[in-house]
Amino acid sequence: xxxxxxxxxxxxxxxxxxxxxxxxxxxxxxxxxxxxxxxxxxxxxxxxxxxxxxxxxxxxxxxxxxxxxxxxxxxxxxxxxxxxxxxxxxxxxxxxxxxxxxxxxxxxxxxxxxxxxxxxxxxx
Amino acid sequence: xxxxxxxxxxxxxxxxxxxxxxxxxxxxxxxxxxxxxxxxxxxxxxxxxxxxxxxxxxxxxxxxxxxxxxxxxxxxxxxxxxxxxxxxxxxxxxxxxxxxxxxxxxxx
Numbered sequence: 001x002x003x004x005x006x007x008x009x010x011x012x013x014x015x016x017x018x019x020x021x022x023x024x025x026x027x028x029x030x031x032x033x034x035x036x037x038x039x040x041x042x043x044x045x046x047x048x049x050x051x052x053x054x055x056x057x058x059x060x061x062x063x064x065x066x067x068x069x070x071x072x073x074x075x076x077x078x079x080x081x082x083x084x085x086x087x088x089x090x091x092x093x094x095x096x097x098x099x100x101x102x103x104x105x106x107x108x109x110x111x112x113x114x115x116x117x118x119x120x121x122x123x124x
Numbered sequence: 125x126x127x128x129x130x131x132x133x134x135x136x137x138x139x140x141x142x143x144x145x146x147x148x149x150x151x152x153x154x155x156x157x158x159x160x161x162x163x164x165x166x167x168x169x170x171x172x173x174x175x176x177x178x179x180x181x182x183x184x185x186x187x188x189x190x191x192x193x194x195x196x197x198x199x200x201x202x203x204x205x206x207x208x209x210x211x212x213x214x215x216x217x218x219x220x221x222x223x224x225x226x227x228x229x230x231x232x
Contacts, residue, residue, distance in 0.1 A: 045168070045211060045223035060220040061125075094167055101174050102156075108174070109215040110158040114167035 002027035004095045004115035014124045018082040022095030022115060029053070029076055033098035035111060036069060036080045040091035050098055050109075051078055085122045092117040126150055126214050128224035136230045143199040145227045147212035150193075156216035157195045159188055162226075163208045171210075172197065207231045 008020035022034070035050040049059035051069045059067050063082070071078040082089060095115045102108035127150040137143050147157065155175045160168035170179045172188040175195060185200040199206055212224040 044225050045213075047221040047223070058218050062220070096167075099173070101177070106218045107156050107216050109218065109221055110170055110173045110213065111160075111168070112170055112179070114169075117167055 002097050002113045004097065004113060006093060006095050006115045006118040008093075008118060008120070010119055011121050011123060012085060014086055014122055015084055018080070018085050018089060018093075018120055018122075020080045020093055020095075020118065020120070021077050022079070024076050024078070024097070027097065028073075029071055029078055030073055033100060033109065034071075034078050035096045035098045035109075037094045037096055037111065038089075038091040039094070039117070040088075042088075043091070046091075048080065048082075048093075087122050087124065090120065090122045092119050125220060126153060126217055126222055128212055128214055128222055130210075130212060130224040130227050132227060133225065134228040134230070136232045137202050138232045139202055139204060141202045143202055143206075143229065145197045145210050145229075147190075147195045147197070147224050148193055149195075149214055149216075152192045153214045153216035155191055156214055157188070157190065158213045158215060159186075159197045160211045160213065160223075161206075161208050162211065168211060202231070204231060 003025045005023045036048040051057045066083045068081040094117045096111040097113040099112045100108045129148045131146045159172040162168040171182050176188045187198045209226045209228045
């Protein structure tokens with residue numbers, strides 16, 4: 001069973017950059033797909049983006065201009081960076097191992113193993 | 125973007141009841157529909173992927189069906205541990221992947 005653990009500041013100020021890291025154990029980030037997802041009362045569950053086993057990334061178009069997902073294979077971690085945050089970015093942030101079914105490489109994704117989640121609050 | 129809706133938004137049911145939750149997509153998503161259960165303070169847990177495939181360890185009382193734009197999650201005989209919020213998620217389009225707003229299930 002793959003385990004994931006998010007880490008990073010729980011409180012940041014508006015206009016700053018949100019930075020979170022997901023430490024993966026029990027599996028290699030050079031296998032499978034790895035996502036960031038957030039959840040807030042106002043927006044529900046929102047997929048932020050993912051990084052493939054190859055390092056290829058895909059982002060939610062609504063966040064694409066502000067988001068970067070990158071990885072460090074030597075430490076088996078991947079990270080999220082979200083620029084220019086506002087109060088609307090306040091949410092619980094999850095990292096999740098992502099599986100895919102079917103033949104279409106752009107479809108069939110679901111989130112199999114999740115971290116516990118970390119609350120990030122953006123203050124003004 | 126593909127929009128997902130769910131109904132009802134909440135429901136209360138008795139132990140042993142048969143419960144059905146509906147999820148609708150704003151366009152045809154084929155069989156690219158997944159279901160999750162979330163307990164308070166916990167991360168979501170995948171129950172079913174690709175409409176009807178039970179993820180490992182999930183009880184067989186959970187079944188999924190549907191295709192195209194309308195899907196259902198059915199719990200055949202409601203158990204105490206089934207309370208929580210249920211979300212559907214479409215995976216037809218990576219641009220972006222999206223979730224339904226959730227259905228909160230309470231046990232009477």
